[in-house]
Structures are given as C-alpha cells and as structure tokens.
Amino acid sequence: MTDRPYTDDDLRAEAARQHATLTQDPDFMGVGEQMSGRFVRYEVVDPDHGGLMPAPGSPCWDDLDEDQYDQAQRKIHDLINGAVDVSEWAVSLGADGLEPTNHTVTLDNADGPFIRLHMAFHPDMPEHDRARFAMGLMKVIAHNT
Numbered sequence: 001m002t003d004r005p006y007t008d009d010d011l012r013a014e015a016a017r018q019h020a021t022l023t024q025d026p027d028f029m030g031v032g033e034q035m036s037g038r039f040v041r042y043e044v045v046d047p048d049h050g051g052l053m054p055a056p057g058s059p060c061w062d063d064l065d066e067d068q069y070d071q072a073q074r075k076i077h078d079l080i081n082g083a084v085d086v087s088e089w090a091v092s093l094g095a096d097g098l099e100p101t102n103h104t105v106t107l108d109n110a111d112g113p114f115i116r117l118h119m120a121f122h123p124d125m126p127e128h129d130r131a132r133f134a135m136g137l138m139k140v141i142a143h144n145t
Contacts, residue, residue, distance in 0.1 A: 008095075012088070012091050012092060012095055013088075015091045016087040016088040016090075016091045016092075017087070019087035019090060019091060020085045020087040023080065023083065023085070023087070025081070026077060026080045026081065028073070028077050031073055031076050031077045031080065032069075032073045035061040035062075035069075035072070035073060035076070036061065036062055037060060037061075037062065038060060038061055039054035039055070039058045039059070039060055039061075040058050040059050040060065040061060040064075041054070041055035041058040042054055042055060042058070043055045044102070093120045097122065097123065098120035098121060098122060098123075099120055099122075099123050100119075100120045101119055101121060101130055103118075103119040103130055103131065103133075103134040104116055104117060104118050104119065104134070105117045105119075105134060105137055105138045105141060107141065107145070117137070119133075119134060121133075
C-alpha cells in the first residue's frame with residue numbers, strides 16, 4: 001500500500017488529459033506567431049536524438065509574401081485542428097522512456113493509407129537496428145497479406 005491517493009495510471013491519465021487540452025482549439029494568431037523566425041524546411045541530422053537543422057537554402061516563413069504566409073498559416077491551423085488525439089500514447093511513450101521515430105509501416109488500400117504503424121524505440125537502440133526492425137516488420141506484413 002502506498003501513502004499517495006493516486007496510482008501511476010492516474011498520473012498518466014491526468015497528463016494525457018492535460019496534453020490533449022493544450023492541443024485543442026489552437027489560437028489562429030498563435031500559429032502565425034510560432035511560424036515567425038522559423039525555417040520552412042528542416043532535415044534530421046541526428047536521428048537518435050531528434051536533432052533538426054534548417055535544410056540548405058530553406059527560407060523562413062517570414063520570407064514568404066503575405067498571401068503565401070496567410071495561406072500556409074491557415075493550412076497549419078487546419079492540420080492542428082484536424083490532428084487526432086494521441087495524448088495518451090505520447091504520455092505513455094515518454095513514461096516508458098521510449099523515443100518516437102520517423103519509422104512507419106503503412107498498408108494502403110484503393111483510398112490511400114488504411115493502417116499505419118508508428119514506432120518508438122528505447123533510446124539505446126541504434127538507428128540501424130531500428131531501420132532493420134521496421135523493414136523486417138514490413139516484410140512480414142507484406143508476406144502475410
């Protein structure tokens with residue numbers, strides 16, 4: 001028995017609830033403010049640690065003309081509003097010490113993506129092992145579908 005009136009699951013549930021609340025109904029002007037001074041394109045330079053650097057020659061959002069900037073801001077705002085709530089997953093991954101990666105396995109049907117698996121790995125797992133696992137999983141799924 002513990003002295004605290006809550007469990008680790010209770011903590012995760014509340015963290016997921018708050019995480020979801022932070023992403024609901026983003027302020028349109030706030031989206032534009034977040035774009036200010038940021039580059040349009042980035043590239044991963046350290047995949048094991050999520051390191052990003054501006055892609056060579058990438059403009060900043062501020063370099064776009066007013067119409068291009070406004071259109072991009074609206075599309076970004078719409079993408080945030082349309083994003084699915086993965087707060088519980090995000091909190092659980094962090095609590096388990098796993099890192100999300102760009103590795104995915106996608107199964108398509110005639111209408112586009114039907115199933116997509118996003119992967120997270122222990123930070124000590126080397127990138128080549130992560131890639132090998134993703135490729136192996138893709139081959140197993142392809143062989144059995």
